[in-house]
Structure formats: structure tokens, C-alpha cells
């Protein structure tokens with residue numbers, strides 16, 4: 001019996017959706033524990049691509065899915081995702097999908113504030129997804145939030161809204177120069193959402209703990225990546241939640257002893273969408289090659305992702321912060337066709353060698369990567385299904401990642417499809 005947390009080790013978009021969908025076959029419950037619809041998780045099954053923003057990526061395997069208290073939920077997005085999946089014949093009813101009564105609700109003013117602030121920051125913007133994530137978490141921390149339990153109780157909803165809206169409108173109008181929100185319009189819109197969502201709302205913590213007691217296997221699906229973590233990432237160019245594995249406990253309502261395994265998803269190179277430091281970023285033809293071959297466009301905003309070499313300074317940061325027990329290396333096929341590959345093993349800051357990821361952005365921005373080089377490969381590996389069949393240089397690249405991180409590679413992904421995977425050691429079997 002294993003309860004497994006899946007986390008991104010870099011800056012998001014490592015292929016968490018694909019790996020969660022794959023491993024969900026052996027899970028009983030799949031649970032999201034943080035973030036919101038800033039996430040875009042892609043699954044490709046029988047050639048069809050499905051992107052989910054809120055519903056856990058276990059839904060296509062027919063597993064019971066849960067949205068934990070640690071999330072911020074845009075009800076319009078959740079409902080349209082339920083509709084989209086249902087139209088595709090995926091069972092997404094309340095028996096299959098439970099939403100925590102304690103999860104926070106994204107309100108229209110949160111999105112307005114998110115976008116208004118970014119506009120005001122101009123060239124210094126964070127490059128958020130504009131989904132209202134930060135302002136919703138901010139209201140949670142300052143105790144002005146509206147939770148799912150409050151949304152589905154019309155009296156509480158109206159009372160809370162009337163309490164918070166004057167302050168929001170003052171800020172929107174007077175500081176951001178945005179249009180103030182209309183209380184009645186929000187009540188109309190959100191009471192319709194509440195009616196539809198009420199059957200989905202429940203106590204996720206109780207349900208997960210009961211499943212664990214019954215020896216069921218739970219898969220916790222992280223969103224974003226370790227270096228977008230609000231505490232441990234490249235602050236302030238981060239998201240507004242803890243993305244590391246420890247937050248699976250807080251964000252789903254389970255104790256730390258319930259977690260047995262933590263698999264970090266590692267893209268075979270590095271990408272980042274939005275602003276912020278990125279030491280191994282490439283601005284040359286190789287960067288363009290990776291961006292094009294890897295189809296590196298954001299699954300949520302469609303923005304072009306910045307691309308660069310694999311960075312084991314950040315990987316080792318992720319190993320420590322998440323307590324990784326294994327890794328899944330994704331998009332390895334994308335590196336085929338590059339003569340010489342580089343892996344960053346440390347940073348150079350002035351005359352100093354840094355092995356640890358610095359907290360100061362000023363220092364980080366001044367760091368230069370120290371690379372080692374490895375021979376690349378030309379072969380198309382996307383059709384290979386056995387580790388022994390991988391070309392020698394591919395295996396050499398994987399072995400070097402294991403040596404530099406001290407963590408075993410459990411899964412190798414060689415294409416977006418569920419079947420395009422080599423499983424060396426399935427953590428749930």
C-alpha cells in the first residue's frame with residue numbers, strides 16, 4: 001500500500017498530468033491539494049488530448065477524484081470543465097468528484113485585481129495567469145475569503161460578500177482604476193454556480209482518511225512546480241501557494257505519516273512561463289529547437305515557454321524540499337537531434353561556486369551556470385517501450401541525472417501519449 005505525492009521539480013509544466021493519469025490506474029483516489037486553474041495538466045489518451053485545470057488527472061481512469069481545501073476554485077471554470085468532460089463521456093458526477101467545503105472561491109474581483117495589478121506593474125509584472133489566484137489566497141490569509149461551504153449557503157454568501165465588497169470596490173476604483181463590482185450581479189451569477197456545485201461539496205479530509213484506513217491507495221496531484229512555491233521558489237516570481245509535497249498534508253487534510261512516496265516530475269530540460277530568473281535559459285537556436293520540438297506553449301494561457309538546459313542545482317533543491325523518493329523524467333524524446341547536451345551542476349557567482357539555490361534574486365540573477373557536457377543522440381525514441389532498447393547515450397543521460405541527484409529514475413516518458421512510457425519501478429504497484 002502506497003500513498004504517493006506527485007510534484008513538479010522545476011517551474012511547472014513538467015508533465016504532471018500525463019504521469020498522474022498513467023499512475024492513476026493503480027490508485028483508488030486522486031486528489032489535488034493546492035493551486036487553482038492557473039494549472040493546465042495535459043493527458044493524451046488514444047491520441048486525444050485533454051487539458052484539465054481543476055479536475056484531478058485521475059478522472060480519465062474512472063477514479064474518484066477530490067479537490068482539497070488547499071485549492072482556490074473558480075466555479076465557472078470548474079463547471080465548464082465538468083461539462084467538457086461529461087460531453088466526452090467521462091463520468092464526472094458527484095459520485096466521482098468531491099470538492100472540499102473548505103476550498104476558497106475565486107470571485108470576479110480577484111481576477112480584476114490580479115489583472116489590474118499586473119497592468120500597473122508594467123514591465124515589472126510577474127506574468128501571472130490572470131486567473132485571480134494571488135488575490136484569492138491573499139483573502140484567505142487575511143480572513144476575507146469565501147469558501148465552498150459559504151458559497152452554497154445563500155445567507156452566508158450574501159452576508160460575507162456585502163462585508164468584503166466595499167473594500168474591494170474602493171481598491172478597484174480608487175487604486176487600480178478598474179470598474180467596481182456590482183453586488184447583485186455577483187449574487188445572481190454565483191447563486192447559479194452554487195446550485196449546480198452543491199452536490200459536489202463535501203468533507204474531503206474525512207473521505208481521504210477513511211480510504212487510507214481501508215488500505216486504499218491515494219495519489220496526490222501537485223500543481224505548478226517547486227520553484228514556483230511561495231516560500232521556496234524564486235520569490236516574488238512565484239505562485240501564491242506552497243507547491244512542495246508537504247502541502248499535500250495541509251491542502252488535503254491528512255497527516256504526514258499518511259504519505260509514503262514522493263515522485264518528482266523532471267522535464268529532461270527546463271522551461272518557465274512568465275517572468276523571473278532562469279539561469280540555464282537558452283536564447284539561441286538550441287533553445288528554439290527545444291521550444292518547437294517540445295511544443296512548449298502554456299496549457300493555460302498559450303504563452304510561449306522559455307526553454308533551457310537541465311539544471312541540477314534546482315533539482316537538488318527539489319529533492320530536499322520535497323523529500324523525493326523517485327523521479328519521472330519526461331519529454332526525453334524532445335532532446336533527440338541535439339549533438340551535445342549540457343547539464344548545469346552548479347552556479348558561479350562572482351568568484352564563488354554555489355551548489356545551493358540562492359534566496360536573493362539579485363544573487364540568482366548574477367549567477368552563471370557551470371555546465372558539464374554529455375553526448376546527445378539522433379534516434380527517435382518515442383516508439384521505444386523498454387529501457388534496454390534506449391540508445392546508450394540516452395541511458396547515459398538518465399544515469400547522470402541519477403548520479404547528480406542521488407534519486408532513482410522510476411519512470412521515463414518518451415512522448416505525450418499514456419502508452420509512450422517506460423516504467424522501471426511503479427511506485428503504486
Ligand code: GDP
Pocket residue numbers: 008012013014015016017018039040041042043044294298299330331332333334413414415416417
Ligand atoms: P503539467 O502542467 O505538468 O501537467 O504539464 P503540461 O501538460 O502543462 O505540459 C506538458 C506538455 O508536454 C503537454 O503538452 C504534454 O502532452 C506533453 N508531454 C508530456 N510528456 C511528454 C513526453 O514525454 N514527450 C513529449 N514530447 N511531450 C510530453
Ligand code: IMO
Pocket residue numbers: 008011012013014038039040041126127128129130131132133134222223224225228237238239240273274275299
Ligand atoms: P502547472 O500546474 C507553469 C506561473 C505563472 C506566473 C506565476 C504566478 O500547469 O504546472 P499565478 O497565476 O499562479 O499567480 O502566476 O506562476 N504559473 C505556472 N507556470 N505551470 C503552471 O501550472 C503554473 N501556474 C502558475 O506563469 O509566472
Ligand code: MG
Pocket residue numbers: 012013014039040041042299300
Ligand atoms: Mg501545465
